[in-house]
Amino acid sequence: MAKVLVVTSGKGGVGKTTSTAALGAALAQGGQSVVVVDFDVGLRNLDLVMGAERRVVFDLINVVQGVAKLPQALIRDKRLENLWLLPASQTRDKDALTDEGVGRVIAELRSRFDWILCDSPAGIERGATLAMRYADEAVIVTNPEVSSVRDSDRIIGMLDSKTVRAERGERVEKHVLITRYDPARAARGEMLNIDDILEILATPLIGIIPESQDVLKASNVGTPVTLNNADSAPARAYIDASRRLMGEEVAMVVPAERKGFMNRLLGRRAA
Amino acid sequence: MSMNLLRLFGGRNASAPVARERLQILLAHERGLLGQSDLLVTLREEILAVVSKHVALDPDKVIVKLERGKSVSTLEVDIEVPNDFDKAKAAIQRRMAG
Numbered sequence: 001m002a003k004v005l006v007v008t009s010g011k012g013g014v015g016k017t018t019s020t021a022a023l024g025a026a027l028a029q030g031g032q033s034v035v036v037v038d039f040d041v042g043l044r045n046l047d048l049v050m051g052a053e054r055r056v057v058f059d060l061i062n063v064v065q066g067v068a069k070l071p072q073a074l075i076r077d078k079r080l081e082n083l084w085l086l087p088a089s090q091t092r093d094k095d096a097l098t099d100e101g102v103g104r105v106i107a108e109l110r111s112r113f114d115w116i117l118c119d120s121p122a123g124i125e126r127g128a129t130l131a132m133r134y135a136d137e138a139v140i141v142t143n144p145e146v147s148s149v150r151d152s153d154r155i156i157g158m159l160d161s162k163t164v165r166a167e168r169g170e171r172v173e174k175h176v177l178i179t180r181y182d183p184a185r186a187a188r189g190e191m192l193n194i195d196d197i198l199e200i201l202a203t204p205l206i207g208i209i210p211e212s213q214d215v216l217k218a219s220n221v222g223t224p225v226t227l228n229n230a231d232s233a234p235a236r237a238y239i240d241a242s243r244r245l246m247g248e249e250v251a252m253v254v255p256a257e258r259k260g261f262m263n264r265l266l267g268r269r270a271a
Numbered sequence: 272m273s274m275n276l277l278r279l280f281g282g283r284n285a286s287a288p289v290a291r292e293r294l295q296i297l298l299a300h301e302r303g304l305l306g307q308s309d310l311l312v313t314l315r316e317e318i319l320a321v322v323s324k325h326v327a328l329d330p331d332k333v334i335v336k337l338e339r340g341k342s343v344s345t346l347e348v349d350i351e352v353p354n355d356f357d358k359a360k361a362a363i364q365r366r367m368a369g
Binding site: 146150186192196 | 298
């Protein structure tokens with residue numbers, strides 16, 4: 001049974017695209033067939049984070065409008081043969097996405113893949129509501145910071161009311177993914193801790209991604225962080241989260257950087 | 272260095288509890304508000320439907336407001352009824368056709 005999972009947040013810049021790429025790659029590394037779909041019409045970036053920006057020919061809107069067939073628009077990842085990308089349009093009017101058209105594309109993707117990961121644009125407008133519209137599950141990306149938590153709460157309300165599942169009286173399975181977490185700062189009371197966030201959002205946790213330079217390094221070179229350096233702390237956290245999505249029981253820990261002897265001597269200033 | 276020592280002993284920089292409390296208060300309020308706006312939309316549509324059976328109305332001139340007080344909340348329904356029903360009805364029909 002194919003699963004449609006929306007990666008959403010309300011707030012921009014919290015790591016939706018990074019998380020979509022990393023979770024998509026991690027699921028594919030785990031043997032699943034995966035497509036990541038960019039819903040950010042006009043501001044596409046998933047292609048760039050996946051390193052496929054020069055291979056985009058057709059996009060989601062072309063497929064919705066019937067200009068291109070789905071197989072013509074799908075881009076196969078160069079590193080993982082069971083990972084695919086459906087890019088967003090960069091120029092066209094975002095009203096070109098229709099509920100009915102998106103429904104058709106999602107239905108066709110369901111017949112081809114195990115996982116359909118929808119990378120939502122920020123905000124609560126049309127693009128964001130269409131990205132979540134057909135979702136079975138949702139990953140709500142949240143930073144340990146007040147504005148992000150507030151927007152996540154709003155998005156959770158929308159997942160419970162504006163999705164096809166909600167309208168049918170069914171549930172969208174929701175998970176919180178906390179990104180840019182700094183355990184040391186949380187321990188000092190300088191940052192909301194995991195329990196605070198989960199209590200406020202009343203939604204179960206799927207993973208904790210520690211703040212790390214490896215995330216920027218990976219996007220610089222256009223490789224999902226789980227492929228770029230699978231041993232890095234954020235990559236291990238994303239891989240754990242992907243295993244939980246597949247239904248495995250994985251102990252919830254915040255992976256730490258594995259520091260070399262010199263780095264340890266020099267402390268965090270060295271990082 | 273002295274700042275670090277202060278931090279160790281005083282815990283003065285513990286701003287997270289403030290964040291947590293502000294969020295809890297804000298979200299309790301916002302969750303209520305959002306539920307309320309849905310209620311108002313439903314009320315407005317249903318009131319409009321009932322009154323429109325008997326009187327021609329301009330849908331834009333039906334205003335439903337809910338004000339929350341400490342012990343009592345008031346529901347205010349303001350419907351502007353045109354004096355010349357037939358003319359108003361014709362006007363509305365023209366507008367809908369155009």
